[in-house]
Amino acid sequence: MSREHNLRKDKQEFLDTLVRRGIKDQRVLDAMKGVPREAFVGPDQAESAYDDRPLQIEEGQTISQPYIVALMTEAMQLKPNDTVLEIGTGSGYAAAVLSRVVKKVFTVERHQLLANLAQERLAKQGYNNVKVLCGDGTLGWPEHSPFDAIVVTAGAPSVPQALVRQLAIGGRLVIPAGSDRHQQQLLRITRTSEEKTETEKLSDVRFVPLVGEEGWHTGRE
């Protein structure tokens, strides 16, 4: 069987898995269907692109498990005209999925090499409503705020207040947080007014650490 045939077959199974695990938002499912995950990993990993598990990328980081990408995207309760900020660009895969669900995506990555690679991959695939910045995402991207939603794809020790401040009223922050460096709870924090937020616990998750001023402080990953 050809490699293309295998990837097509794997992708159908992959979509079935997302539905079986509870993803309901049709726009999220369509975006997951549309983005070629194999284009966001190195050639040595392309065969595994539709396995429902995280994969290794450069700089010792990972591209998240597809189910988690879909879960977090759905948890943001996005509308087509929304502007979203992602912290932790990594491979650019989740940014590509987001770019098909909303109008504008801003994404911040602390590793220059990853930011460059993601930018190249996104451009090559024609996702031109995504802007990539290399920097400390725990500080957000104030120039483009307020955001309708913010997603953090690395585990934070606590919720960075800079990100809460950059949410629009009614905006949602989806973030894995917790005092254990390798295990977190996925939270959805809704900014209900200038001063108030509401927090919901969604599930237990495992992410690489968020390293920065309002994140973990040492470079040990």
Ligand code: SAH
């Ligand atoms: N969303 C990514 C998964 C990224 S893994 C994807 O779809 O591939 C988490 C990423 O967060 C890593 O690339 C890591 O370098 C980055 N990261 C960790 N701390 C960060 C910070 N303070 N600011 C920006 N990026 C950060």
